[in-house]
Amino acid sequence: MSRVSVDDIFKIKTVSSPAVVPGTGRVTYLVTRTDEDKDTYYSYLHNYDGRGNLQLTYKNETISNVTHSHDGTMTLFTAPDDDKKTQVFIMRHAGGEREQLTHEENGVFGAQFAHDDQSVFYHVSNDKNPDDKKEKEDKDKKPEATVITRMKYKSDGGPGPYGLLNEKFTAVKSIAIKPDEAETVLSGEENFTLYDVFADGLIYATDKSDNPDFNFAQQLYMRVNGEDKLIRDDAGFMKAEMSPDGRYILMTVMTRQFKNATHPHIEIYDVRSGESIDVTTKLDKPVGGLVAQDTQQNAAGNTAEWISDSEYVFLVSEFGSVNLYKGDVEGNIRPLLRSEHNIFGMTADAEAAYLTISTHVSPSELYKFDFGTEELTQLTEHNHNYVADTELVKPETIEFRSFDDTTVHGWFMKPAGFEAGKNYPMVTNIHGGPHALYANTFFHEMQLLASKGYAVLFINPRGSHSYSQEFVDAVRGDYGNGDYKDIMAAVDHITEKYDWIDTDNLGVTGGSYGGFMTNWIVGHTNRFKAAVTQRSISNWISFRGVSDIGYYFTDWQILAGLDNLDKLWHHSPLKYAANVETPLLILHGEEDIRCPIEQAEQLFIELKSRGKETEFVRFPESSHELSRSGKPSLKMQRLNHITRWFEQYLT
Template sequence: MKKRVSHFLSLVLLLGLAGVIALGQGGDNRRNLTVDDYFRIQHLSDPQLSPEGKWIAFVISTMDLEKDESQSRIWMVPVEGGEAIPMTATGTSAWRPRWSPDGKYLSFLSARGNGKTQVWTLFRKGGDAVQLTGIPQGVQSYEWSPDSSKLLLTIKDPKPEDLEGKKDKKKTPKPWVIDRLQFKRDYVGYLDHRRSHLYVFDIKSKKVTQITSGDFDDREPAWSPDGKFVAFVSNRTEEPDSNYNTDIWVVAADNPDKGKTMLQVTKNPGSDSSPTWSPDGKYIAYISVTDPEAFVYATPHLAVIPFKGGEPKVLTKKLDRHISNPRFSLDGKSIYFVLEDSGEYQLARIPVGGGKVERLITGSTGVYDFEIGKGGMITALITEPHLPPEVFIYAKGKLKQLSHVNQKLLSEVRLGAVEEIRFKSKDGTEIEAFVVKPPGFDPSFRYPTLLRLHGGPVAQYDYGFNFSAQLFAAHGYVVVLPNPRGSSGYGQDFSLALVKSKGDKEFEDVMAAVDYVIEQGYADPDRLGVGGWSYGGELTNLVIVKTDRFKAAISGAGTALYVSNYGHDQYQRWWENELGLPWKEENRENWERLSPFYYVENVTTPTLFVGGEKDWNVPIINAEQFYQALRRLGRTTQLVVYPGEYHGIGTPSYLKDLYERYLDWYDKYVKGSSSTK
C-alpha cells in the first residue's frame, strides 16, 4: 500500500519498515509458531488512563488448555514505564475497568459469589475488592458520574426467578413464547421482551432509580459533563426489529418517570450511535449512517449536534471512510477518532467545526482503541504485524509502548514477513492484499499457497498481528489475505459493489490476488488452498462452485442456501433489504441465483465444513446442507460441529482442535501429506 507515515510516528519506531515488514529473526535458536502458542498469547483490551495520568488499567484475557476455560483479569501499568501489575486475582474473571473521576477507586465488573455480574471496587490505597452493586439479575455495563457519587447502570429486565432468588437449575425450562419479528440473536438464543434499560445507582445510599423504560433496548449511555443528563442510543421506532434506525436520546439523570420524558436528539433515518459530550456540555459528537439506503454497506460518518437537538453537522462526508470511537479533545476544539483506510486503523482528528482531517498515527500499525486523559495524553491499544495488541501512550507527538506481556513468546518464535501488495482485478479495479511469507522465505522457491478470506463482508484485513496467518506460514505456506470489493476501508461504492452480485466481482478480486502471487514466482499454482470464516466461509463456498483450481477448501460458518437462513438467523432485516421477501416471485431469482448451494454439482475441491452448534449468526444448517449435498454426490468432504459453540469458537480445546484440523486438511490435500491428526 502507499506508505503514508505521519510526522508524529516514524517507520523506524515501528520495526524499521521498508516496503516489506520483516521481523529480525535473531539467533538460530528461534523456532516456528505452533498451535499451542495461541494459548500462550495474552490478549489485551480496554485501556483506561487514571485521572491524574500516572497509571493505565487494562484487561488481559488468557486461555487455559488444561482447565479448558478462559479468564480475564485487570492489570495496570505505570505511564512512566515499568512492569505491569495484576489488580484482580485468578479464579474469577474481571473486566471493564473504570477509574472513579476523583481517583479514589478502580472499579470493574465480575460475576463473583452468586454468579451475577456486579460492579466491584478497589480502593487505590489498598485492600480487597468490595462489591458495590447487588442487582438481582446482574449488571450489563456501567459508567461513573463526573462527581464520583453515582453509577450509571445498564441492566436487562429480570426473569421471575431472578427476583425470587431461585437457584434450582435442574427444573424443566418453560417453552419459549415468541411474538417478536426478530426473535434470535447469537450468544443469546431466542429473544423475549426483556429489554436493557438505564438506571442511576447512588453510591452512598445504594438507591437504584430507573431512568428509561419501554419495549426498547437502551445502550451506550454517556454522562453529560455536569452530571445532569445522560445521552444514550435506542431504536424507538414503531417496530424496532424491522430496521436499524437507532437515534441519540437524552434523559435527565434524576428523571422520576422512568424515561417517559426525554429528548430525541437525532432524527436521521439511518443509525446513529457512539455519543460523546463536548467538555462544555453543549454538543454531542456521534457516528451517523447518513445513507440508510446503502444499509450495512454505508459509510458511517462523524457528526456533531447541539445536545438539545437541531441540525447536525456531518464532519467527514467527503472522507468516505469508516470511522469509530469519537472523543472530544480536552479543549473541545477537535474530535479524535479511529479511521479505517486501506488496511490501516489510524488515529485521526478533525476540527469540531469541520475542515481537514489530521492523521496522527498511520502506517503499518493498527489503533484498535484509545482514550484521552490528563494533559491530552492518549492511551491506545496498538498492534503491528509482529505484535499482538499492547498498551501504548501517545503524547506530544511521540508513541511509547508500555506493556510487553507477549514479549517472552515473541522472543522464542520466528515470524513470517508481511508484505502489502496491490494489483488489478479483471475489470481493472485496484485491489489491496497482504501476503504472509514463511520464515526463512526463499523467493526462488514456489510454496504451497493459501487464500484466506475475511468475514464481514464489510471489514478489512489490516496490519495487525494475525495468528492464524502466521501459523500457516510457519507450516510452510504463503498466505494471501485480500480485501476484495465489499470490504471496508476503500469507500462506500467499493463496499456496495457486491450487493445483489455476491460471488461475481469479489470472486474476480480474490482470484486476481492468487494470480498475482503466482506471477511473482513464489506461489505454486498446483498447490492452492482456500478458506475463511463467516462471510469468508460464504465466499469460500462461492469460490469452489466457480473454479476447480484449489486442492482444498475450509468453509467456516459460511452461508450456502440463502433461503434457509430467513427466520433462522439474526439477519432477517439484512436479507429483506438486500434480496427482498423470499416468497415474492420477483425476488426469487436473486435468492436462488446467488446461493452457492444451487451450484454444488460444480464442486470438486475437497471441502471441510466447520461451525458452532448454537450459531445464530450463520446457523450450522448452512454447513450441514452443503456437506449433505457434496456427500450425496460422492465428493470428498467432512463436517465438524463444535457442541454448544456460537459464531465464534471460544472453548480452548475446541480452538486447538480447529487449528489442528485446518493444518491437517490443508497438508493432506494441498501438500499431499498429513501433520496433526
Template sequence: MKRWMTGALVAATIAATSRADERPMTIDDLLAVKSVGDPQVSPEGAAVVYVVSELDKEAGKTNSSLWLVPTAGGEPRKLTSAPGTNNHPRWSPDGKTLAFVSSRGGSAQIWLLPIDGGEARQLTKLPIDVDGPLWSPKGDRIAFAAQVYPGKSPEETAVQDKVKEESKSKVRTYDHLMVRHWSAWDEGKKSHLFVADAKTGEAVDLTPKLEVNTPPAPFGGSGDYAWSHDGATLAFTAEPIENHAWSTNTDIWLVPVGGGEPKNLTESNPAADGSPEFSPDGGRLAYISQARPGFESDLWVLRIRDLATDKTIDASSYLDRPIQGFAWKSPTELIASIDDDGTVPIVALPASGARDGSHKLATGGANASVSVGPGGESFAYLHHTGDKPGEVYYKSGDAEAKALTSHNAPLLAQLDLSPMESFTFEGADGAKVQGWLMKPPGFDPNKKYPVLFLIHGGPQGAWHDEWHGRWNYPLFAAPGYALVAINPRGSTGFGQKFTDQISLDWTGKVYEDLMKGLDHALATYSFLDEDKVAAAGGSYGGFMVNWICGHTDRFKALVSHAGVFDLVSMYGSTEELWFPDWEYGGPPWEKLEHYLDRSPSLFAENFKTPTLVIHGALDFRVPDVQGLGMFTSLQRVGVPSRYVWFPDEGHWIAKPANRIVWWREVHDWLAKYLK
C-alpha cells in the first residue's frame, strides 16, 4: 500500500508539473502545426503513404512532402525532401511506384518514385501545371487534370498565356456569367481531363471541347473522376453545361479512354451529382447526388447505379445525414464519412441499400479521407478534434483503431488545450439545438471568464469537434476566453429539415436559436461572465454579426469577417447566383421586400456595439464592398469601429503574414472590450 501511494504521489507530481509547464497557444504555434493529409494504403496493405505540409513563415509558402508508415506501426519515413509541392501520392496497382505531383522542376508535374529506392523521375513535361494523378487498373496510364483553353492543346495554351501576359492591355470582356469565381477572374481556361502514358508521359486531352470545368471549380479534385474496372472508361464530374451561374446541375459523364464523345450519365437529374467511384467488380457506379435543383445544401445522398440495367438505388438517405466522402469497402459494402451532430463519424453502408446493415466504424471528432486496404479488411483515415490536429489512423477488422502518426505531439505537449464539450438546449419552436463549449487555458472553476460567442458561416455549415486551420478554437480561447459555439437552425448534420429551416428565414429561428443558446450557456456554466461577452462570425456568421449589431446591444464587442451587409447589392456582385435565388426566394426585383426586411444595411441607425470589420479584396463570394459598407455605416453613426482590408486575400485569409495580422487584430479588438 505504501509503495502504491508513493507511486501515485510521484505520478500526481509529474502530472502537475507537466500541466504547469503547458502554456496558451499562440499564432506561431498555429502556423507551426504540421498538416497531415491524404493517406493512401498500399496495394498489399503493409504501409500508408501520406502528405505532411509545413508553412515556411518567412517565405510565405507551404512545403509539402511524402511520408511512409507501416500499418503495423513504427517510425514514419520521409520519402521526399525537395522544397515546394510534393503531394497527391497514388500507388501503382503493383505497389512498386508512387505517382505524385511535384513542383521541383519549376512547375507542377507528375513524378514517379520507386518505393524500394532510387530517385524520382519526371513523367509529364507539359508547359502547364497538372494535378490529381490516378493510375489505371493495369498501371499503363495515369489520368490527371490540367487547365487549357477549350479546343487548344497544352502547348497552344502556354503560348496564349504568354501573349496575354505580354499584352499592354489587360482588359477583360465577357458575354456571359460567371466572370469570376471564388477568388479568381475567368481567364477563359477550363480544367480538362487528360490521360498520360505511364512510361513516356505522352498525354491526351479526353475532353478537348468541354466548355466547363472538370473537376468543378473551385474545390474539385481527383475524387471527381475515376477509372472503370477494365481501364477503358473514365467517369468524371463536370460543371453545368448551361446557366452555370444559377445552376447547381453538376453531372457525371463517361468518356472512352481510347477516344470518343463523353456521355452524360445523370442527365435526368436536374440537381447536383458528383464523386463517381466504380465498384470493385466493375458492374456498378457509386456517386453522391442531390434531389433539389438550385439548392447547394440539399441532402447529399449516396446512390449506386447498375451499369448494365441503369437501375439506381438510394443507399443512404434513411440516415438523414449528408455524405461527405465515401469509398468501396467490398462489392457488397461501402464506407462513408457523414456530418452527424457536430461530429464526422465513419459508417459502413450496405451496397444493397438495406438499412439494418449500417453501423459506425469510427466515432468522436472528425474522421475523413478514407483509404481502403486490400480485400476491404482495413482502412486508413485522418482523425482530429478541436484540441488535436489531424493524424493518420488505421483500423483493421474488429480491432480498435490506432494512430500511425504523431507529427504534432512535441508541439501539443507544450500547449494547454481544452477539449470541446457538447451541450443541448431548447431553441426556437422547442427544437433541440446543439452547441459547443471550450474552456480557456489555465481554467479555474472558481473564476469568471469573458465569453467569445462564435457564429458559423454557410449558413448551411456547422461547428464540429475538429481542428480548424483558420477559425481555430484553442487560439480564440488562448487570451483567457471561454468559447460558446452554437449550431442553430440551418446547420448541417442534424437532419435535413433542420438544415432547410434557415432558407427564406436568415434572421428568424436562427437568431432565436443563437440567443437562446447563449442564454443557456450563461445560465448553465457559472464560470461564464455574462457582463463580458463578444461575438464573432465569418461569411454568413459575419452577416449575423452585422444583423446583431442592429438588433441587440448585449455584446461588448463584435467581429465581422467577410460578412454580407446589403442583400440587394450583394446579388449583383456575388458569383453563384443559385445561392441568393434559393435563400431569398429569387432575385431582388422579384422579392424586394424579403431582401429589405433582412438587410443589415437598413438597420444601421440602431448600431451601438464596437465592431471590427475584416475583408479581403479578392473575395468574390462576398465582395469587399460589403465590408466597406458595414464600416462606413458604423463610422457614420459614430460607433467605434476598425476596418482591416487585405488586398491579396479572398474569402479566407491564407497567407502566413496575413494570418498573423488577422489574429493580432482580432485579439487586440477583443482585449480592448473584454479585459
C-alpha cells in the first residue's frame, strides 16, 4: 500500500453534480479527472439506471450545467464548442449525436428546459456598448486605456487582464429546440438571473439598483402570463423553485443581517397568500455546504429540491458535516441522513435522493438514499482502487474549551505509519473564508502532510460555518483575537493530550484568511518553528483598495474603513513584522485579485529588509483558486514548496 503523494491528483476522481432523469428511475452524474499531459481537468457524463453505471460522453472537455427534460427524453448540458465558447448542447436519449443548440458570440451559462420541453432558456452576458467593442475589434491590435466608472470593475479569475471586467449585463434568452432564432426574454442595464421555469411563467431576479457598487441584494419576481409580481427585494437567493402544483416557491435566502457571515436559510412562499414562512433559522445552522476542500472539481451546488407538491429535501452544514434534511410547506423539518460526511451534490425525486458524498478517507462517490427504507446505498466505485491502494489516515474528532469557555470543534490526524514511542512534528492547517469550514471530507493536502510524517491539526475556530449564527459572526471586527486564541488553545489541547508530539517542531500554514492568520500567528508567537502563508492578507489598509471585494469586505469584516486607520492597521499582520522570528514561506498567485499579490510583496520586502528568514514564491497564471482549480502542474509545485519548507525546518 502506497503513501499519499503530490501526484495523487492524477489518480483522484471527482464524482459530482447528480441529476435525476424524470420518470425513468435513472440519474446522471459527472466524473472529473485531472489530465497531466494537457495540464487541465476533463469531465465526462455518466448514467446510473438501477442496474449499473454507463459512461455517456468520452470527449475530453469540461461539461457542466447538466439538466434533463421534464419528459425524460433529452439531456441538456453546456460545453465548449469548436471556438472554445461555452454553448448549449442537447442529447436525445433515443440515440444520435449531440446537437449544438446555441451559437452565442460570448458563450452561455445557466441553461434549463422550458416547462413544455419545446425550448431552452439560458443566460448570456451582453456588452453595455456592443458597437464600441466591435470598433475596437476592427482596429489594429494596439493597447488602449481602460476607463473605470464603477467600483465593481474586476473579479478574481476574471476574463480580462488583471481580472478587469468589461461592463456587461446578464440577460436571459430562449431558443426553440427545433433550430430557430433565439428570443431575448429578460435584458437591460442590470443583471438577470433565471431561477425556474414553470407552466405559466418564470421566477427570476434582478440586481437593478440606483447604487450598484453597494448593492448586495436582488429583487425576486414571479412572472405569470406576462405579469410580474415582486416577491422579495432585500436578500440574495441561492435557490428559488416552484412546487410541482404551482402553489409554493422553495427559496434558499441569504439576508445581510450579519453581512457575509449570515446563515443562508430556507423560506416557503405561498403564491396564493403572498406570505413566506422562515423554515430553518430555528436550526441555527446554515443551509447548504460551505466546505473548504481541494479535490472536489466541477461540483454543481444544490441546496434544496422538491420531492412532492408539499415536501422537499435540503442540505444543512452542522458540526463539520453536510447532512440531508426533509421539510414540508407547513414548516416542519427533520433530519434524514446524518453522519461524518460531506454531501456536496444532491438531486431527488419522489422515491429517493441521489447524493455525491465525500469522507476523510473517500474522495467522492454517488449514493442513493431511499425515502421509504431510509437506507443509504453506494452506487459507484470510481475511487475504489485509489482508496484500496493508498494508506489514508482517518482523523479523530476533537472538541475542547477555548479561552472563554467556548466549545471549539476540529480534527487531528496521526502521521501515516505512526509508531508508538517515536516523536513526531505537527502542522496546524487553517482554512480560509473566514466563513468557510473544515469538514468530514477528503482533503488531499492534509493526507499529504500526514504521509510526510507530520501530525496534522485542523479546526473550525470562531468565524467558521456549521455552528451557531453567534459563532460564525464572532470573528467580525475581532480578527486576530478570539480566532487566534481558539487556534492556540487547540494546539495546547492536542499537545497536552499526546506527549509524542514534538513541541519543538511545530509548523503552521493556511490560505486566504488562513494566510492572514498564519501571518498574524508568526507576528504574535514564536511557538512555531516554520510557517507557510498562502494567498494571504498582510495589510488591511491597502487591501481595501486593491482587492475586488476590498472596499466592502473591510467594512463588513474588520468593521473599519479609511476613516479608522488605527483599527485597520491594528488588525494588519504587517504591523507586527518586526516580531517575526519564525521562518516564513510566502506563496501567492500572480493573478490573484481576491487577495492581490501586493499583499505578499509588502510582507516579503518588510521581512527581508529586517533580516528575517523568508522566501517568496510567485505562481504565474494563478488566481485565488490555485489550490482548488488551478493548473495541475502549479498545484503540484505549490504542494512541493509547502512540504519542502517544512522538511527544511521541522526535524
